[in-house]
Amino acid sequence: MEGQAFRFAIITCSDTRKIEQDTAGAALRSLVEEQGWQVVSHVVVKDDRAGISDQIVHAADDLDADVILTCGGSGLSLRDVAPEATMDVCDRNVPGIAEAMRAYSMQITPYAALSRAVCMQRGRHLVLNLPGSEKAARENWQAVVGILPHAMKMTAGGGH
Numbered sequence: 323m324e325g326q327a328f329r330f331a332i333i334t335c336s337d338t339r340k341i342e343q344d345t346a347g348a349a350l351r352s353l354v355e356e357q358g359w360q361v362v363s364h365v366v367v368k369d370d371r372a373g374i375s376d377q378i379v380h381a382a383d384d385l386d387a388d389v390i391l392t393c394g395g396s397g398l399s400l401r402d403v404a405p406e407a408t409m410d411v412c413d414r415n416v417p418g419i420a421e422a423m424r425a426y427s428m429q430i431t432p433y434a435a436l437s438r439a440v441c442m443q444r445g446r447h448l449v450l451n452l453p454g455s456e457k458a459a460r461e462n463w464q465a466v467v468g469i470l471p472h473a474m475k476m477t478a479g480g481g482h
Contacts, residue, residue, distance in 0.1 A: 328388040328474055330354045331363040331381035335374055335395030335404045336454060341366050346459040347393050350452065353463050354391075362387055369395050374407035382447040388474055390447060394454025396439040404451045405440045412442035412449055419450060419466055419473070426465030427458065434458075446477050 332354075334347040341347075344366055351361050362385050367373045374392065381387045395404030409415075419441035427434030439451035439462075450466070452459045 326471075326474075328357075328359045328470070329362045329386060330359055331377075331385055331387035331390045332361060332365070332393060333374065333377045333381065333390065334364075334366045334393040334454070335369050335402075335407075336366055337369045337401060339366055344393075346452075346454055346456040349456045349460055350391055350393060350463060353460065353467070357467065369401040369403060371403040371407045371410065374404055375411045378408060378411050378444065378449055382444045382449075388447060388477075389470065390444075390449045392449065392451045393459055394452075396437055396451040396453060398436055398438070402438070405438045408440055408442050408449050408451060412444045414443040416441040416443060416448070416473075419469070422469075423450075423452075423462040423465045427461050430461060443477055446479070448473060448477050 332347050332350050334344045347364055351364055354361050367377050378390055381390045392404045395402045420439050424434050424437055441450045452462045
C-alpha cells in the first residue's frame, strides 16, 4: 500500500468560512497533492455535530476516502465539536496520531495543549482532526505525513 495514491477528503468545520476563505483546507489540499495523493472532496460545513458526522460518513462510505481530514472545530470554543462528531461515527481510537500532532506543535507553541483533536478509524478509513488555522494545520500535517502510508497499510489489514 505504500507508494499508493491514497484518496483524501477534507472537511472544514466553520461557522464563518466559505470554501473561498478556507485557507487551511486549501493548504491541506496542496500538501496532500504534493505527496501524489488525490483529494476526492473538499467541503466546508457548519460547526454542527450531526452535519460534521454526516460528512465523515459520506467521505468514508460513499466516496471511499482512505483518509478524512477535518479542519477546525477541535479547540475549546463551545461550537468546536469535530472530535465529538468524529467519535460519533468511528469505531476505534488511534490516540498516538493525535498525541504526535500535539507533541510536535507543543515545540512551536504552548497553545497546542488546548487541542482536543482525535484520530479514529471508521472501518478501514482513518479520520484525523486538524486545526482550523492554516499555520497550525500545516504544522500538524508535518507531524504525521511520514507515518500515513504505514498507518493506511495497517488500517487496510496489512502486516507490519
